[in-house]
Amino acid sequence: MPELCPRCDEPMRADLVRSAIWLGDRLCIVEDVPAQVCDACAEQFYDEPTTDALRRLTEAGFPASEAIREVRVPVFSLRTRLSQDQTP
Numbered sequence: 001m002p003e004l005c006p007r008c009d010e011p012m013r014a015d016l017v018r019s020a021i022w023l024g025d026r027l028c029i030v031e032d033v034p035a036q037v038c039d040a041c042a043e044q045f046y047d048e049p050t051t052d053a054l055r056r057l058t059e060a061g062f063p064a065s066e067a068i069r070e071v072r073v074p075v076f077s078l079r080t081r082l083s084q085d086q087t088p
């Protein structure tokens, strides 16, 4: 019997997810995060040990020595697109 989503009451499934956490200007990605995932509302829920582990990693400031790899990500701005949309 799957757990029901606290938000929308649909059944959730257990999965390993990825979480992106901003620490000031620094973006850190955490993989292999066990979660209950709701496909109906796209919400993800972590159990207490997982929440604790994420909090400890955040409090430790995401030590670079623990990173398993690094990725380059493109950065976009909506500034131009928004000012185009606002042009009458």
Ligand SMILES: [Zn+2]
Binding pocket: 005, 006, 007, 008, 009, 010, 038, 039, 040, 041, 042, 043
């Ligand atoms: Zn839901």
